[in-house]
Amino acid sequence: MADIAKRFVNNPILRPADIQPSLPELKIQCLLNPGVFCFEGKIWLLLRVAERPPQKPGKVSFPVLENGQTKILEFDANDPDLNTSDPREYKYKGVGYLSTLSHLRLVCSDDGVTFRDPGLPPLVGANDHESFGIEDCRVATLADGRYVLTYTAVSANGYGPGMRVTRDWRTFEHYGMVISPSNKDCAVFEEQVGGDYICLHRPSGVIVGGHYIWLARSPDLRHWGENVCIARSRPGMWDSARIGAGAAPIKTERGWLVIYHGANEQHRYCLGAMLLDLKNPAHVLARGTEPIMEPIAPYETTGFFGNVVFTNGHLVDGDTVTLYYGASDEVICGARMSIKEILKTLC
Amino acid sequence: MADIAKRFVNNPILRPADIQPSLPELKIQCLLNPGVFCFEGKIWLLLRVAERPPQKPGKVSFPVLENGQTKILEFDANDPDLNTSDPREYKYKGVGYLSTLSHLRLVCSDDGVTFRDPGLPPLVGANDHESFGIEDCRVATLADGRYVLTYTAVSANGYGPGMRVTRDWRTFEHYGMVISPSNKDCAVFEEQVGGDYICLHRPSGVIVGGHYIWLARSPDLRHWGENVCIARSRPGMWDSARIGAGAAPIKTERGWLVIYHGANEQHRYCLGAMLLDLKNPAHVLARGTEPIMEPIAPYETTGFFGNVVFTNGHLVDGDTVTLYYGASDEVICGARMSIKEILKTLC
Numbered sequence A, B: 001m002a003d004i005a006k007r008f009v010n011n012p013i014l015r016p017a018d019i020q021p022s023l024p025e026l027k028i029q030c031l032l033n034p035g036v037f038c039f040e041g042k043i044w045l046l047l048r049v050a051e052r053p054p055q056k057p058g059k060v061s062f063p064v065l066e067n068g069q070t071k072i073l074e075f076d077a078n079d080p081d082l083n084t085s086d087p088r089e090y091k092y093k094g095v096g097y098l099s100t101l102s103h104l105r106l107v108c109s110d111d112g113v114t115f116r117d118p119g120l121p122p123l124v125g126a127n128d129h130e131s132f133g134i135e136d137c138r139v140a141t142l143a144d145g146r147y148v149l150t151y152t153a154v155s156a157n158g159y160g161p162g163m164r165v166t167r168d169w170r171t172f173e174h175y176g177m178v179i180s181p182s183n184k185d186c187a188v189f190e191e192q193v194g195g196d197y198i199c200l201h202r203p204s205g206v207i208v209g210g211h212y213i214w215l216a217r218s219p220d221l222r223h224w225g226e227n228v229c230i231a232r233s234r235p236g237m238w239d240s241a242r243i244g245a246g247a248a249p250i251k252t253e254r255g256w257l258v259i260y261h262g263a264n265e266q267h268r269y270c271l272g273a274m275l276l277d278l279k280n281p282a283h284v285l286a287r288g289t290e291p292i293m294e295p296i297a298p299y300e301t302t303g304f305f306g307n308v309v310f311t312n313g314h315l316v317d318g319d320t321v322t323l324y325y326g327a328s329d330e331v332i333c334g335a336r337m338s339i340k341e342i343l344k345t346l347c
Helices: A340-342 B339-344
Strands: A027-039 A042-052 A061-068 A071-077 A089-093 A093-097 A101-109 A133-141 A146-154 A158-166 A174-178 A182-188 A199-203 A213-218 A223-232 A243-244 A256-263 A269-276 A284-287 A309-317 A322-329 A329-338 B027-039 B042-052 B059-066 B068-075 B089-092 B095-098 B100-110 B133-141 B145-154 B158-166 B173-179 B183-188 B197-203 B214-218 B222-229 B243-244 B258-263 B269-276 B284-287 B309-317 B320-327 B329-337
Touching: A027 A146, A042 A061, A042 A133, A061 A093, A061 A101, A133 A182, A146 A182, A182 A243, A199 A243, A199 B173, A213 A243, A213 B222, A223 A284, A223 B214, A256 A309, A256 A340, A269 A309, A322 A340, A322 B339, A329 A340, B027 B145, B042 B059, B042 B133, B042 B309, B059 B095, B059 B100, B095 B133, B133 B183, B133 B309, B145 B222, B183 B243, B197 B243, B214 B243, B222 B284, B258 B309, B269 B309, B269 B339, B320 B339, B329 B339
Parallel strands: A027 A133, A027 A309, A027 A329, A101 A133, A158 A182, A174 B222, A223 B173, B027 B133, B027 B309, B027 B329, B100 B133, B158 B183
Antiparallel strands: A027 A042, A027 A322, A042 A101, A061 A071, A089 A093, A133 A146, A146 A158, A158 A174, A182 A199, A199 A213, A213 A223, A223 B222, A243 A256, A256 A269, A269 A284, A309 A322, A322 A329, B027 B042, B027 B320, B042 B100, B059 B068, B089 B095, B133 B145, B145 B158, B158 B173, B183 B197, B197 B214, B214 B222, B243 B258, B258 B269, B269 B284, B309 B320, B320 B329
């Protein structure tokens, strides 16, 4: 077992019951995968809040957005056209839906451990390409004061990276879906490299390819190109089925440190690390053979979708990276790691 | 039956036997889906040439590129790890391959009907993201003399739109994979709209979404964003399973005319039409309920992959559009249509 994470003693730090649902008829099913940033002297999490109505016996229901309003779709649980074998994604007559509708909620903290909901407006799906919700938001903090939010926008059209940019967390510029679907796990670097903005993203492979990490470049954050695959899943290993980047890579003397998630065929999600060349981040210098964090705590092994640790937000302070992560797709936790120790695992 | 195409009387105009293989040990399995353009007073087709070795009894073999060299992979036909149920795509131990390796070949003509191979260098896969070949190249002719080539680049990393730009058909600027995989059928408009370059593309839907037509915008052709879905496949109709754009949309007084392919669940590929707003091409003004061309000629119903008409190249002369198209994924044909007649089918 390879796990160098020092978990917060009071994990989970946030559970569904700690947050108010967005509507009285909805229940928060999962709190997960926060983006993280500092603003006005506080530490903020941008939580993914996944909601659905309380489930009635013999029925299956889930919400979608229609013209900005939440609408509940309800089906008979025994309807032969309904497939609910994956608790996260349903199919009805061959058409895909999500079992929950996600939006993003801001909570803040003075110490990075105890968070409170200041009651700010939630960030919700804002167009036809976000009607099944917005998920797993990375927040890249640029030196010029801009925060770049990249999240998974989901709708009947597909899922792909949406982007919003803010300076004040009150007004947001909407850049739309910046990378073509089917794609998620988009993490923007916090500084330009060779004059370009850089991001990692995770297209879905169909027939050829897989769920691999790709890199793209942009002159303006809105338009992306020069897509190259930089890392694949590894057959027989802990990250054999899929991989995807966490938050913005961390600049170190040895290279850009990427903390990423990997899952195997049993959908067990761990965290791993790789190192990218400082000047050409499409070049992978090193990648660890073992995970740096595995789902081992009870709240990581059991829940809405057990055996998952998944991060897309962290804070760096000297040698310490504090990871905020979703556990079992249900609760939010924290853990600290030494960057030096992570680098030691990279051959 | 809805078919307004006037097929060339001497269809197919090009068959695999008309072209020399790129290597003596390879056989041309299919000629298909040419890009079309005018250059130095001649009409040119940029053919997709799909090759593989002659198949030995009891064996299955196909070529891939490795460091620019063609390498033959060979398997026992009875290998239980091998799946060849689709003649176009194989799986070995769950990993996807293509049954043929495609490159692009230039042929030219004075009359647009009889084409000859002038022996120009072929365009071949040029990097790690093109090692399974390059396919179905659209050629957009810009007013400034540039030809913009968009093709499907395929490799073990996935498939996505590659781009090369040329003025003289001798030297090419390589822009790499301009849109994230899994994606194909990328058609660039031949003029900018509202200051942006525009393209149509066809991401592959996974779980949510489908094989739909999307639109993206670019400041420089290299980087693309503002992705929006403009048209979906239509359950119960001839284009129920997948759709994708043909060549560059045709500017008409009523709007941008898009000729597109659509297939149903039985993989029967027809051509259809839709009309996009001149100023905001993300807005679909009209879409025909019936196809404008169906696979009905013998060379369209029978072949390597029968019941297919597929176009990604045309020439416009007044009211006449001359479509060059692949039939049954094996031979190349031509047909003429009246643009007015196409527009009449659009309600």
